[in-house]
């Protein structure tokens with residue numbers, strides 16, 4: 476079985492511009508590259524992200540997918556391997572479309588983690604979740620990850636790296 480580090484996207488590995496998904500605006504968060512590099516050999520690196528902008532019709536599925544592809548490429552260019560990015564396009568806060576549903580994948584629900592677990596044969600009890608929002612931490616806890624971390628200005632990737640058991 477594999478171990479994973481689950482990472483939130485906006486505000487965690489890249490700067491959060493609300494509902495951006497504009498490729499030109501990608502800015503990698505401080506410490507993210509060094510952090511992932513440290514763990515990418517021992518852990519699957521899986522990004523899970525809520526993109527309710529799709530339900531709100533601010534942004535298309537295609538745009539999110541293209542953005543995620545580009546994001547993986549940019550990280551690759553720094554020698555960083557992101558295995559997969561999963562996103563939830565849903566929200567009951569959205570407009571009247573097929574994405575306006577109470578889904579099982581919007582964090583803090585664990586649908587995206589479950590998807591990854593199945594595809595990559597992940598042992599969640601040896602895996603970690605990192606995000607900048609409480610819903611990220613709740614998601615990791617709901618999925619029975621070993622530990623879930625709330626990233627902030629005072630609790631950085633460096634601090635988290637010291638705590639993770641390889």
Ligand SMILES: [Zn+2]
Nearest residue numbers: 563565578580
């Ligand atoms: Zn969803």
